[in-house]
Amino acid sequence: MKNIAVEIKNVRKVYKLFDKPTDRLRESLSFTHKNYHRDHFALEDISLTVHEGECVGIIGTNGSGKSTLLKIVTGVLNPTEGSVTVNGKISALLELGAGFNMEYTGIENIYLNGTMMGFSEADMDKKIDDIIDFAEIGDFIQQPVKTYSSGMFARLAFAVAINVEPDILIVDEALSVGDIFFQAKCYRKFNEFKEKGKTIVFVSHDLNSVLKYCDRSLLIHHGKQIAVGKSSEVIDIYKKILANQYDENGPVEPSQEVSAAENKPEEIWKEKLVTNPQVIDYGEKKAEIVDFAIVDEKGMITSTIDKGSRCKIKMKVFFHDTVQNPIFAITIKDRKGTEITGTNTALEDNNLSTGKKGTTATAVFEQRIDLQGGQYLISFGCTGYELDSLVVYNRLYDACFLEVFSAKNTIGYYDMNSSVTYEK
The missing domain is CATH 2.70.50.60 (abc- transporter (atp binding component) like domain)
Known part of the structure; x- marks a missing residue:
């Protein structure tokens, strides 16, 4: 049995929603502890075990809670209930260019991101050439990133994330803006990662990529865990959700003639x-x-x-x-x-x-x-x-x-x- 890279146990994330800003103050000052909010369950009882070397997909409709779950895994958010255990160095592409300073050049942002990941300047000196070669943005590497196109932004962000030698790579829709050649290059890197025993958690609406690259997938719908298993089988269930033919209160019925x-x-x-x-x-x-x-x-x-x-x-x-x-x-x-x-x-x-x-x-x-x-x-x-x-x-x-x-x-x-x- 391979070692566990990421273990998510019974994770729940609840947000308090207030109708108006004053309700938050009224609730905090209430001597009777009266509630002025309603609970929004962004995630409810999510469990997933990802082993070393796996590429696991997370799929679901917009607003289902996929990105929220990844932010909890990477420590950006804390769960309301449950626990997340991560074994290894993690590199994440949660939002395109998150952590980049728009006024800094590409080179300066590479070192900035390296520092945020715990690397010294000497460490980044060893990685800088690989990152620049992977990004393929030419002389723009010396320009402020605010002058970059979305494609160049994606290239640099992914190049940094992929070349800092993480044990676990988290990707959330970050490849959708890259051209087909860049995407192919990234997927080749995915395979290299897997061959080295590294782990990938991949959120995408591109179900063809999920089907091709992910060993298993997790399906989330309205914050609830619907299925975990072989990607092709989980995608079949997702198709029923997309067709409004999935019954959350019972088994999926045979197809309608x-x-x-x-x-x-x-x-x-x-x-x-x-x-x-x-x-x-x-x-x-x-x-x-x-x-x-x-x-x-x-x-x-x-x-x-x-x-x-x-x-x-x-x-x-x-x-x-x-x-x-x-x-x-x-x-x-x-x-x-x-x-x-x-x-x-x-x-x-x-x-x-x-x-x-x-x-x-x-x-x-x-x-x-x-x-x-x-x-x-x-x-x-x-x-x-x-x-x-x-x-x-x-x-x-x-x-x-x-x-x-x-x-x-x-x-x-x-x-x-x-x-x-x-x-x-």
Whole structure:
């Protein structure tokens, strides 16, 4: 059995919330010890054991308590209850550039951070070249960090954290601003760390990275520990949370069949997706997109799809007026807004002849998902031609979020599904 690097036992973090500042004073001066606050449980009964050499992921939705837990592990915060034991020197990237002085140069900040970690100037003299080489920010190393781009900031912060020879590295979303080459370099360093028997605790919304690099994962939801175990199994539970299909009061039920969803007119599909609260919605609305869904192979409405699997993208349109030959369309973009792929019923040569006033029609696009693992946005449209002019009845730009999970990505936007053989 490997030695324990980090042990978290029954950790709870409670914050007192006051409706107004004077309530804090009234409570502190109350002779009857009357409470003027309400308790907010940021974390409730969290336990996790991380062994030497492991890379453990911590996942959950925004506000679930992930960063709070890491701050407790690193000593930035104290738990309300429970205990945390850390065996070894710890280096943390909790917030990008935390501990940096914006007026200091990159070189000066390297020594400043080294001092904060307990290293002498002589120690940092030995490490300075490795840190500068890893950061790859050139002459900017001599400039104040306030002049840095976010990418350079990330490079320097990670270079310092990774090259001070910690036993335990804590990373909280610090790589999201780096470019793909820098991220690849950091992940290679992760693997080097693991090979040396070092420990990594990794918080990220990039579930593909968690799946690829983390031996085990902890899932936190609303401050509560939901699951700890093999990353692929924990991510499967997280998918249900993202699809609003996780029951906190009981076991996860088998996936919902498509036919069942279609036979429940009162059910709103998009409520089970991660939708855009600021979706761009326009058109003259003779036909209106009233609902949409992403349905996986098991019939579950979900915002997450496994790469290589088949899925259905559905859009339901209500006709406020009779429309001849309406065209239904879907488009998939990456996070930068680049259109990756898409189609419509005209391109597929399968248009609806007539959309009658007062009726609905549901177009179902079924396809195999060979997109690389990552995060995408789906747009929907319903258009048509009137007197040879294209009329936009309704378009929903960036209506919902799609995440493709993959344990293996190739180059570019999609996987060619190549097979490799060798000939003599």
